[in-house]
Amino acid sequence: MDDSATIAVVGASTAGLAAAGSLRARGFTGRLVMIGEERFRPYDRPPLSKQFLTGQWDSDRLALPGADAPDLDVDWRLGVGATGLDAASRTIGLADGSELRCDGIVLACGASARRLPGTLGVPGIHVLRTLDDAAALRRDLESGPGRVVVVGAGFVGCEVAATCRTRNIAVTLVDPLDVPLQRVFGAAVGAVFADLHRSAGVDVRTGVGVAGFDTDASGRVSRVRLDDGTAPEATVVVVGVGAVANTSWLEGSGLKIDDGIRCDPSCVAAPGIVAVGDVLRWQNPVFDESMRVEHWDHAFASGEHAAGSLLDPANAGPLATVPWFWSDQYDRKIQFAGRIAPGDDMVVVDGSLDEHRFVALFGRAGRLVGVLGMNRPRHVIGLRPRIAEGITFADALAVFA
Amino acid sequence: MKVTVDYDLCESNAICVGIDPETFEIRDDDVMYIIDEHPDASRRAKIEEAVRRCPKQALAIIEE
Ligand SMILES: Cc1cc2nc3c(=O)[nH]c(=O)nc-3n(C[C@H](O)[C@H](O)[C@H](O)COP(=O)(O)OP(=O)(O)OC[C@H]3O[C@@H](n4cnc5c(N)ncnc54)[C@H](O)[C@@H]3O)c2cc1C
Numbered sequence A: 001m002d003d004s005a006t007i008a009v010v011g012a013s014t015a016g017l018a019a020a021g022s023l024r025a026r027g028f029t030g031r032l033v034m035i036g037e038e039r040f041r042p043y044d045r046p047p048l049s050k051q052f053l054t055g056q057w058d059s060d061r062l063a064l065p066g067a068d069a070p071d072l073d074v075d076w077r078l079g080v081g082a083t084g085l086d087a088a089s090r091t092i093g094l095a096d097g098s099e100l101r102c103d104g105i106v107l108a109c110g111a112s113a114r115r116l117p118g119t120l121g122v123p124g125i126h127v128l129r130t131l132d133d134a135a136a137l138r139r140d141l142e143s144g145p146g147r148v149v150v151v152g153a154g155f156v157g158c159e160v161a162a163t164c165r166t167r168n169i170a171v172t173l174v175d176p177l178d179v180p181l182q183r184v185f186g187a188a189v190g191a192v193f194a195d196l197h198r199s200a201g202v203d204v205r206t207g208v209g210v211a212g213f214d215t216d217a218s219g220r221v222s223r224v225r226l227d228d229g230t231a232p233e234a235t236v237v238v239v240g241v242g243a244v245a246n247t248s249w250l251e252g253s254g255l256k257i258d259d260g261i262r263c264d265p266s267c268v269a270a271p272g273i274v275a276v277g278d279v280l281r282w283q284n285p286v287f288d289e290s291m292r293v294e295h296w297d298h299a300f301a302s303g304e305h306a307a308g309s310l311l312d313p314a315n316a317g318p319l320a321t322v323p324w325f326w327s328d329q330y331d332r333k334i335q336f337a338g339r340i341a342p343g344d345d346m347v348v349v350d351g352s353l354d355e356h357r358f359v360a361l362f363g364r365a366g367r368l369v370g371v372l373g374m375n376r377p378r379h380v381i382g383l384r385p386r387i388a389e390g391i392t393f394a395d396a397l398a399v400f401a
Numbered sequence B: 001m002k003v004t005v006d007y008d009l010c011e012s013n014a015i016c017v018g019i020d021p022e023t024f025e026i027r028d029d030d031v032m033y034i035i036d037e038h039p040d041a042s043r044r045a046k047i048e049e050a051v052r053r054c055p056k057q058a059l060a061i062i063e064e
């Protein structure tokens, strides 16, 4: 693509910015347009449940570096959503009624917080995905709430519970499964998280679903009704029940939508169109599995990879990665590399679950498929490339023998 | 060039170690250390990648 070409990036966040930076680094000199529904320049989401929510950081610390780099030379369209796409002509329709014809398109529109029915617009009930969400929640936490009920013990829910305890706010953490993070790490590791939160004073209520929300005379949330008949008092509710890929605006675009934007292994969705970050679904050759990954590192890596696929499709290779993420809860730093499923073998190879400081390996069909560290970062990053190489479970265990 | 880490930001999650184990390491105390603050120019591409990919923006290259 030459000087006269236009590439549009839809979604001005981590993945879109990584793609934009990489397009420039790879020598793209044409017009680069970044379309973002939020009115902010790209900012970092992970601190929203951590340093920003504890009050340690203010929003000016969240800006992603690179957005202001002069050589990025971006035409920003912020506060305007893309409302439609015609993939064949690569034409994007915008919320202000205008249209943009492009030579290349990067779809980096991410995901949104899933909501529970009947919660939208109820004062005191929050989700946490955007800076606006986080600022609204932080205001409620700063007003000295009696009790915060967190619905959903996934990463965002667990981090919010930890942040509230750090602020010395009473917290109830509710999840329909038996332990927190069960779907991610299984029952044994999930029990460690239950223990971690209980010892910090969180009222952990697992194996119980939410039946509904009560409000007071002013319409503000007052209690969460659980399906075991109890109803903990709630001044603030945070719903953390996962994220949904932002694809509704792509209906009728001609692209394949299937819990994300379905792409080929090199992140190409259609000629001249790539997808990156949380919204990307692709076949990852490392695991020979179609996946969508909602982690910061993936947003970055897929953004850089897809930029190459867009500029030079003839030589585009597959995005072959081992997913990696971190989570911070209290003084525990959790890191995980790999892709695990219920039924995988798990062996603790260093430290112990009881002391909340350990390395655990996960194996399937004789192969290492995951490494989890709690306050043990070194082995996670060391084994990550070995997972890609296909190291056997036995050889991985032998590293620690 | 000189490579620096801001320990107020670094969370020792070791992404940089994964990218360039000759420049960065995690020691027994689980903290990330820069092995050689004045690395050879041949390492520049790797170190620049680590600076970009550090999720905490804790690394920097200072030209001397
Ligand atoms: C509270 C929180 C904490 C997290 N903590 C961690 C962590 O500790 N570790 C970790 O690895 N990951 C963490 N993550 C995940 C990580 O932040 C995401 O994986 C990453 O933000 C994905 O980047 P993205 O650019 O693909 O999508 P997003 O960050 O979701 O950005 C997509 C952008 O596109 C915009 N957009 C959507 N539709 C349109 C449209 N039609 N037109 C224009 N713009 C549009 C959205 O407004 C948004 O700004 C966390 C996420 C959250 C919410």
Ligand code: SF4
Pocket: B005, B009, B010, B011, B012, B013, B014, B015, B016, B017, B032, B053, B054, B055, B056, B057, B058, B059
């Ligand atoms: S990648 Fe960044 S935060 Fe992680 S250990 Fe290296 S310098 Fe520290």
